[in-house]
Amino acid sequence: MGTPMPAPDQIDFSALPIYLPEVECTSRERIRAIQLAKLIEQVGYTYARVPWYRDQMDALGVTPADIRTLDDVRKLPFTDKSALRETFPFGMFAVPMDEIVEMHASSGTTGKPIVVGYTAADMDVWSECIARLAQMAGVTAADRVQMAFGYGMFTGGFGLHYGIQRIGGMMIPAGAGNTERHIQMIEDYGTTTLIATPSYAMHICEVGEKLGFDWASSTLERGLFGGEPCPPRLKAEIEARMHITCTDNYGLTEVMGPGVSGECLAHRDQQHIAEDHFLWEVVDPATGEPVAEGEMGELVLTPLDKRGIPVLRYRTHDLTRVTTEPCACGRTLARMQKVRSRCDDMLIIRGTNVFPSQVEDVIGRIDELTPHYRIVVDNEGGLDRMTVEVEIKPEAFSDSFEEMSAFAREVAGKLRNVLLVTPVVRLVEPGGIERTLGKAKHVDDRRR
Template identity: 45%
Template sequence: MSIGNSVTAPAFTSDGYMYQPEIETLPREQLAELQLDRLKKTLHHAYSNVPHFKQSFDDTGVNPEELHSLEDLAKFPFTVKTDLRDNYPFGMFAVPRDQVTRVHASSGTTGKPTVVGYTRGDIDRWAQLMARSIACAGGVPGDMLHNAYGYGLFTGGLGAHYGAEKLGCTVTPMSGGNTEKQNVVLRDFGANVLCATPSFALNLADHAEQQDIDLRSGPLRIGIFGAEPWSDAMRAELEQRLDIKAVDIYGLSEIMGPGVAIECVEEQAGLHGWEDHFLFEIIDPETEQPLPMGETGELVITTLTKEALPMIRYRTRDITRLSTEPCSCGRTHVRILRVTGRNDDMMIIRGVNVYPSQIESVLVGFPNIAPHYQLVIRRDGNMDTLDAEVEANPNARPEQYPAIAAEVTHHIKSMVGISCKVSIKAPGEIPRSEGKAVRVKDLR
């Protein structure tokens, strides 16, 4: 299978992953029929086995028998993250606990963790979808895959691991952290595929240069990056510094984990959402009404094949839009265009809505500065202020910092429409990510 021929690959790998080009290229009318059949079963399964869903459906005045079309799903209530926390730990499970093969959970830094469960069938489907996703990104059986996503309760590490093995790759389970050793292993093991958060991949590139390790001339050709929003400017930076194709992957633990959607290596222009397993909607986050195809709003996802933890109209808080425009790779599944931010990540500074990714787009690739930054929100009297702490490029001299700060301030104002105080930090002063980057410090 060539890097640009994933849809028409052979039927099986030695590890049992089954390529299904007939599913990935299914005409949209037939895809909708499959979704409707699976949606009906999912609604009945959730209503019959999860007290929360029975209560919320009854309170809304709907029941599964009223679903006759995909459009009827809009009658059903949303599920939100607090529903999982309110039913902590296992109250949202739709099967007895002894049928749950594995549990994952969020960190719980803002309250009780959100606990998610998987039956043996769920685990197998997850591995199949991650294998499909890696193949979509250009991975092939026999590739050496370096997995720098965190292992443990976080879904990223094990999700990518099982999918890569299912595809027939050789997996190096590095997890996060230990940056210097990561680069040595990347070089010495001859990795073809790197899985990591984009901020950690950038950190690896920085350290590789400091260690005099040349990753560009090695066999590394693909980076599968996710778990945090990142910009096209960041993509360009990673592709240039690592000489790879940088592909965006999307997932969230409440729905499954990584592998809900991924860009194809052919176009890298929107993530193919696997509609045979998930139903995607876009809603206006204020009115909560569905929006037409192509309009920007909040992504809502319903699972279609989950056994242990079905999710009905889960509000992801991610801001994006959907497209059914044909893709040169041949896949017909809807594309989720790049996530620009989250409802809960949005900063409102003096009446202006700002996402960290907007600031990042200005900073990445800017002359004399490195692509490392933190945004700090403070309260000055009755007014919120935004400071941008930006790291200087090693080639920039300290006496240049004031002029660089003034130039960056001007560009943020002109491109984003907000005034902020920019301070230039010396190389290495901005904290590096060993996993998900912490881009915003709210000190109000």
């Protein structure tokens, strides 16, 4: 019988598994010590084995001996996706090809694919990271886990598969597609956990409903999502309709694949980073300088024990903020806010960095507004002007110019408190903001 998790404050976390408590729940000091020891070794390994990095570091006048503290990571060059493209396919590999036991590649929608190779040790780290995030969601050896990702070059399928097996869970490798068969398999095999993209999970849910499948009484307990961002509203809807608990994780092919961080059940908008395997930095995307802890910026990752393709300071272009505050689930590993926007979305308004996701957060907390918004930036008399168009809900309309104007000012005030820039708020009719399929176009920057 599917029994979704209760609200975070009603969960008995002591009853939930933690895959590697001696690391996941250790002191911050010990984590930093582990990171430093691994960083020093990894930089030496990389410098010695990858000519591309040796050239970059030589050009900056940095040697492995310069890395003595964690902050010294800033002396190292950044790595961008282009480096992996230029060296296609195997130019960044640090080991002879016969030590590589598996390869994967990104889809390559914007050029040549990014090719990555894993040694046996890399595969071991990868499956361990997946095992951690699966246990954050409550998966144990007793679970039957149905794969709805495609296997293949994409890292999601095999990555999750190995990690689930690592904790003894039973994999049902159904693969992508054939929705009715997925539903039949859930029923026949007593599947407890579904691995899918959130949009495909929603599709399975809807097809099941049409077929008269009763999700409330099915064996399915949880969804492990990945492959695409999972908007909170979509997740909440899937949880309510399928009677399951859904978590998602973060990762990217260039640094490993899924499993860099995973969502625990205490903070549903955050994910614990596998800090003993990944050194994280959050930097100002414009300057590359670190931001204060808790501030929004670009996530930069250095895998600490990656042998096949070591990568230093990989710029993810993903925006997040990281906290090292203790978590109710018992883990001490830092938590990153789920990534909902990319650096390419960042706007600089009168010298202040503004992210559309901040606007989205504020709008999402105002009951009188729908979640739809649009940001228009233009320049008037040399000054940047930011206009935020928001849709009022039909029931929030007051039939008084005075009240509507006061409301618009109130919204502007709430935005200013978060953005540190005062926008003009323009109220728009319900449905007045264009809905686009897929990625909504939230920003119209007319200064360019």
